Amino acid sequence: MPNGAETKARVESYLLARIPFVSIRTVERGRALEMLTELAREKQLDVIVHTLSQGLRDLRTKQVVSDDKSLLGALDLAGEWFQSRANLTVVFTDVQHLGDDNDISRRFVDLAQLAEEQGGCIMVVSADPTWNALQRMGMAVALDLPDVDEMRREIVEFLRQYDSEIRIEWGPAEFDEAASILTGVTRIEALNILATLVVRKSVTKAELVDLGRAKDSIFGDLAGIERVAVRPGDHLVGGLAGLRQWLDRKRPLLTMDLRDRDLRPPRGVLLVGVPGCGKSLSAKAIASDWQLPLYRLDIGSVLGTYVGQSESRFKEALATADAVAPCVLWIDEIEKGLAGSGTDSTGVTTRLVGQFLYWLQESRARVFVVATANDVRALPQELLRSGRFDDMFFVDLPExxxxxxxxxxxxxxxxxxxxxxxxxxxxxxxxxxxxxxxxxxxxxxxxxxxxxxxxxxxxxxxxxxxxxxxxxxxxxAPERIEEVRLLRDRAIPASGRVRDLPEKPGARRVVLG
The missing domain is CATH 1.10.8.60 (Helicase, Ruva Protein; domain 3)
Incomplete structure (x- = not known):
C-alpha cells in the first residue's frame, strides 16, 4: 500500500478509536491537512485545526472558529471545548520545542489527559520529534514523502488538466521514469517542477532530463556531499571498453521499476588499480553520459571532533544522497576514509564502515556509487563481499x-x-x-x-x-605499479580483456564483450 494511503488508514483508525494524542511526523503540512480534511468529510468528524496564520478554523467547512491566532489561546479554547463537546479533534500545526520537557509540552500533556477523559483527541503535525512523556499518551505515525506510485499518480493528475491545451508526448514509460526521478521531493515541489514544463506549452520526452536538473536545484547547498558540475560530453574516457559495456547495460536499470522482481536498483561499482588511469574521470564520465547530477562524498570531511559527530555527519550525507536520487555518488580514494577498521582505538572508523555497509545493502534509492581505490588491501574486507557493490573492476595502464x-x-x-x-x-x-x-x-x-x-x-x-x-x-616507481597489479586477479579487467596473469586459486578472470 502506498505510504499516503497507509498513513491515512492508520490515522483514521486512531481518530475513530478516540486516541487522546496523535502525532503525525512529516515535512508536508499541507498534504497532512488535506488528508485530515478528507477524513473529516468522509467520516463526518468534528475537527478543528490551528495555524498561526489563520487561527482556529473548522477543517470541513473552512469557517473561522476563533480569531485568536496564538498557540496558548488555542490550547485554552481546546481545553474548554473538550469539557463541553464530545468526540472533538483539535489539530495543531505550528508547535515549537515539543521535543523537550518545557511549559508548552507539559500543557499538551494536561490537554491530552483532558481529551482522554472527554473522548477527545489532540493531534500535532510536525517534522520535529515529540517529548517522550507526551508521545506515550497516544500514537505516532509518519507521513513520508510520496513514493513512486503516489508520485506517478500526482504527475498524471496534474498533467491531465492540460491535455487539451498543450502537447504532452509522455506515455506510460515516461510517466514511470518521471515518477522515479521526482521521488524524494515533496508533492508541492514536484508540482512546481512540472509547472515549469507546462508553461513551455509542451511536455516532451527530452524534458525528462530537465526534471532531474530542476530537482537538483531544489536542494542547493547539501550537507556532507559536494555538487560536482559536469556537462554532457565534457568527460570522455578512452579505453576501458569492458567497464563501458557494463555501464551501458546498467544505465536503463537505474530508472526502471524493478519491484515486480524484488530487485534493487544498481548499487554501483568499485574501481581499483593504477593511479592516473581514469578511475576518477570515469565517475565524471558516467554522470555526464547518463545526464545525472554528480555528487562527491569526502569521507574525511565528515569526521568530527566530538563523540558521535562523525557518525551523525556521515548518516546525514548518505541521507542527502538518497534525497537527491537519481544521481551518481563519487567516493574518491575510499580506502583513505574507511581504512583502519578494527585498529581505530575510538571505534569511529568501524562504525562508519558499518553505516556505509548497511546503507549499501538496504537503501533502495537510485544512487549509483562510483568508489575509487588505489590500494584495495587497505579496505575492510567486508566491503568487498558480493552484494555490496555490483562489481569491482581493475584499471591497469592502457595498452x-x-x-x-x-x-x-x-x-x-x-x-x-x-x-x-x-x-x-x-x-x-x-x-x-x-x-x-x-x-x-x-x-x-x-x-x-x-x-x-x-x-x-x-x-x-x-x-x-x-x-x-x-x-x-x-x-x-615501477615497484608501486607491480604492487598494485598484485590485486588484478580480484577484479574484472576494466579493459574487457584478460591479461597474462599467473593462475591462482579462485582467480576471477572475466571477459566482457
Missing part, C-alpha cells in the same frame, strides 16, 4: 590501442589541426608505460604551444619532446 584512443581524444580537445596516422602511431610508441593522466599532460603541453604560436607552427619535434619529457610512474 597500445587504448593509448591511441586516449591520445586522439586529447588531440581533438586541445588542437585545431589533424595529426597524421604516422605521427599518431609514433606518439603511441613513445607513450609505452604512460597512464591516462600522463597522456593528457603530454598532449596538453602541445596544446599550450599551439595556442602560443599557432597550431600549424608547432613542429612534430615538439610533439616528440612533450612525450619524451613525461616520466611515468611505470619508470619512476
Amino acid at each position: 597500445a590501442d587504448e593509448r591511441r584512443e586516449i591520445i586522439e581524444i586529447y588531440l581533438r580537445k586541445y588542437l585545431r589541426v589533424p595529426v597524421t596516422a604516422e605521427m599518431l602511431g609514433e606518439l603511441v610508441g613513445l607513450s609505452e608505460g604512460f597512464a591516462g593522466s600522463d597522456l593528457q599532460a603530454a598532449v596538453a603541453e602541445i596544446g599550450y604551444e599551439a595556442k602560443r604560436v599557432g597550431d600549424e607552427n608547432v613542429p612534430f619535434e615538439y610533439y616528440r619532446g612533450s612525450f619524451a619529457n613525461i616520466v611515468p610512474l611505470a619508470r619512476s
Whole structure:
C-alpha cells in the first residue's frame, strides 16, 4: 500500500478509536491537512485545526472558529471545548520545542489527559520529534514523502488538466521514469517542477532530463556531499571498453521499476588499480553520459571532533544522497576514509564502515556509487563481499590501442589541426608505460604551444619532446605499479580483456564483450 494511503488508514483508525494524542511526523503540512480534511468529510468528524496564520478554523467547512491566532489561546479554547463537546479533534500545526520537557509540552500533556477523559483527541503535525512523556499518551505515525506510485499518480493528475491545451508526448514509460526521478521531493515541489514544463506549452520526452536538473536545484547547498558540475560530453574516457559495456547495460536499470522482481536498483561499482588511469574521470564520465547530477562524498570531511559527530555527519550525507536520487555518488580514494577498521582505538572508523555497509545493502534509492581505490588491501574486507557493490573492476595502464584512443581524444580537445596516422602511431610508441593522466599532460603541453604560436607552427619535434619529457610512474616507481597489479586477479579487467596473469586459486578472470 502506498505510504499516503497507509498513513491515512492508520490515522483514521486512531481518530475513530478516540486516541487522546496523535502525532503525525512529516515535512508536508499541507498534504497532512488535506488528508485530515478528507477524513473529516468522509467520516463526518468534528475537527478543528490551528495555524498561526489563520487561527482556529473548522477543517470541513473552512469557517473561522476563533480569531485568536496564538498557540496558548488555542490550547485554552481546546481545553474548554473538550469539557463541553464530545468526540472533538483539535489539530495543531505550528508547535515549537515539543521535543523537550518545557511549559508548552507539559500543557499538551494536561490537554491530552483532558481529551482522554472527554473522548477527545489532540493531534500535532510536525517534522520535529515529540517529548517522550507526551508521545506515550497516544500514537505516532509518519507521513513520508510520496513514493513512486503516489508520485506517478500526482504527475498524471496534474498533467491531465492540460491535455487539451498543450502537447504532452509522455506515455506510460515516461510517466514511470518521471515518477522515479521526482521521488524524494515533496508533492508541492514536484508540482512546481512540472509547472515549469507546462508553461513551455509542451511536455516532451527530452524534458525528462530537465526534471532531474530542476530537482537538483531544489536542494542547493547539501550537507556532507559536494555538487560536482559536469556537462554532457565534457568527460570522455578512452579505453576501458569492458567497464563501458557494463555501464551501458546498467544505465536503463537505474530508472526502471524493478519491484515486480524484488530487485534493487544498481548499487554501483568499485574501481581499483593504477593511479592516473581514469578511475576518477570515469565517475565524471558516467554522470555526464547518463545526464545525472554528480555528487562527491569526502569521507574525511565528515569526521568530527566530538563523540558521535562523525557518525551523525556521515548518516546525514548518505541521507542527502538518497534525497537527491537519481544521481551518481563519487567516493574518491575510499580506502583513505574507511581504512583502519578494527585498529581505530575510538571505534569511529568501524562504525562508519558499518553505516556505509548497511546503507549499501538496504537503501533502495537510485544512487549509483562510483568508489575509487588505489590500494584495495587497505579496505575492510567486508566491503568487498558480493552484494555490496555490483562489481569491482581493475584499471591497469592502457595498452597500445587504448593509448591511441586516449591520445586522439586529447588531440581533438586541445588542437585545431589533424595529426597524421604516422605521427599518431609514433606518439603511441613513445607513450609505452604512460597512464591516462600522463597522456593528457603530454598532449596538453602541445596544446599550450599551439595556442602560443599557432597550431600549424608547432613542429612534430615538439610533439616528440612533450612525450619524451613525461616520466611515468611505470619508470619512476615501477615497484608501486607491480604492487598494485598484485590485486588484478580480484577484479574484472576494466579493459574487457584478460591479461597474462599467473593462475591462482579462485582467480576471477572475466571477459566482457
